[in-house]
Amino acid sequence: MDNEREVDQATRRAFFDQVRRHTGIAMSERKWTLLEGRLRRRVRELALPGYRDYLHVLEAKPEEVRDFIDLVTTNETSFFRTPRIWEYFAGQFLPRWFETHGGTPLRVWSAAASSGEEAYTVAMLCEEFRERHPAFRYRILATDIGDAILRKAAAAHYQGRSIEGLRQTHPDLLARYFSATDDGFVAAPALRANVTFRKHNLHEAARDIGTMDVTLLRNVLIYFDAAGQQAVLENVRRAMAPDGVLIVGESESLSRFDMGFAFEQPLIYRNEVRP
Template sequence: MPELAELNPLEFAALAGLVREHTGIAMHEHKRVLLQGRLLPRMRSLGLARYRDYIERVRADRTELQPFINLVTTNDTAFFRTPAVWDYLERDFLPAWLAANPGCTLRIWSAAAASGEEAYSMAMLCSEFQERHRGFRFAIQATDIDTGVLATAAEGYYEGRSAERFGASRPDLVRKYFRSEGEGIRAIPELRAVVRFGEHQLLAPWRQGAQFDLVLLRNVLIYFDEATQERVLHSVRAAMAPQARLILGEQESITRIATPFDFEQTHVYRIRQGQS
């Protein structure tokens, strides 16, 4: 197969349009080399030498859409990322929620779960809290648009930097909830059982049951323009219970855009009073 030329501006614009259409992600010109590098192996595997041929394949062949989405999305997460968030959840949110909702089940949504480290961190935090408060019950839903990372998350197997950083920062939890396997660690079945993983596009409405009491939407809004951020946040709000809390990433602020949320403290937002 002849060597591929560099992605030209017209082809990049077409691909960026497909990315926005199917993921909501705004991909700007400085991402051209990144996009080219991600698509090249896939094009070679399909025997395609021209980017315009691949663009037509994505447009015409629905079976190619999910591989395309998996290639263009970014998945960067870690166990117990941003300690201040987990301190807030453990010391403030969980005790207050349990006191206000005795006998109820806390429903949690990890809304851009990537490879699952955040969802399993939440599961460990809740499991530890449950040991101290036997009446506490919880359910965790973890979603992502990338089916490849969801498969990894469901397996609960981690190696490399993710496992190393987790082992260095929380060795007690690694020993309790993971087992060594090969070059990495795997979550024990009991931990995997309390997290449900599934595919979801954040711009789409949530139609899968009861509203959530806590939503973690961390380090994903930064990939959207302001108009798309507003759409995502209104969609997420519709899936939240009235007294729920929204947790955002350390690089994210929504105070400049029109949303149904008010700032509560760093990383934490509550639903604006009077919003239905």
């Protein structure tokens, strides 16, 4: 099989084009080692002579695109990742929102939800808030581009580093909202009842998403070039309520975009554009 040195620039460029075509993610030459490492296993599974042959498979068999997307997208997350945003969500946003919108359900979008830890983190905080305010209602939509990762998220079964992190930071919530299994923990029905998982490409218009009060778009924009970032942000904003809150990742900022998002505090922006 081709190794890294034998893959010519045209072949590498063809793979970068396939990644952009199917995910919108922009990759450069410096990302080839990462991409090649992910592709190698699939090329071997299909018993192909080399990477060029896999390009032919991608073009000839549309069903292979699903596996390709699963391979090339990054899925790294954890419960309560970036504590400051969860302190904001539970301590500032929820009380303020409930005071002015108490009669309607809160709508939260976990965009690029990966294996679901983010969505279930939101659900835990919402359940805690509902204990103090029984009239509070909420719905969480969690989307991602990969089929395999969505199946994992919907199963709500966690083990290893993911669950150990929750045990160390929030042992009370682990005990309250997860049940032990033979090989890990599974989320309680109370959490799963209000979370819906759906496939969605952020580069496509969010026509079936609804109108969201909070959108978590964390550690996503860093994978796109400037044009791709703007396209994603425009799609996301159209699915947000007036004054809806957008939360981004630690290394992301909207300061260079003039799109109607007003800075509220680090990582947190408010939609000021009316429909």
